[in-house]
Amino acid sequence: MSHHAETASHRNAAVILMTAGGANPRLVINALAPMFPNLTVIEERPEAKSVLLRRRAKKLGWIVAFGQLATMVVSRLGKNAVRRRSEAIIAAHGLSDADNPKVSVIHVPSLNDPACHDAVARLQPKAVVTVSCRLLSRQTLAAIPCPVINLHAGINPAYRGQMGGYWALANGDRQNFGATVHLVDAGVDTGGSLYEIRPSPEKSDTMMTYPLLLTAAAIPSVVQALDDALTGTLKPYQAGGTSKMHYNPSLWTWLWNGVAKGVW
Incomplete structure (x- = not known):
């Protein structure tokens, strides 16, 4: 059997992509679909902002939580302002963020809901990839009979959580502006x-385009990781450095970093 035939053979295995939806996951779905013909998407409903706000307030206090929510609102409102740069990133990587009617999508209330567990049991995937979704519970991970791979828009372990690219630049740590493709466990x-x-981000990139740039740049590595999982050749390693959890910046932190450091 030729190397090409071997590649085609293992890529016919069942693969699941889990997500809460959005433009960035669609980039990944559209890139994977032609290569992995038995790709199925399980899409959960995004968490309500009120639930997210209460959880953040419990961890960080209400003032910080409201500041982060304000930044999320500003970021959403600013999407149109960065549309040209977003389109340039997508085009430069030969990608598409359009809906793909050819890919089967299973809708569930949450990836931690029994409906998701049932879908996994039915599909019997050989690999799962997660993009922009909630933390998988121990029960969900136990229900998945194969490696689970995540595309994280930050370099682990220094920039775990949210907005890893933004925080690397805000911290003057430009060499760690990046993304990590990693195995999923019960932690964040x-x-x-x-x-x-x-x-390398451009001067026109901001918090509104960093995740898109990192997602687009990481897709070839997601493909490689899936190939590794399907051929039993995964080689995970523990990256060095201090582990730190990050969240969206509060509005005032974002404004300060923008004015003082030019990191928007």
């Missing part, structure tokens, strides 16, 4: 690393 971005990707 704590599973073994598989690949690290470090693209």
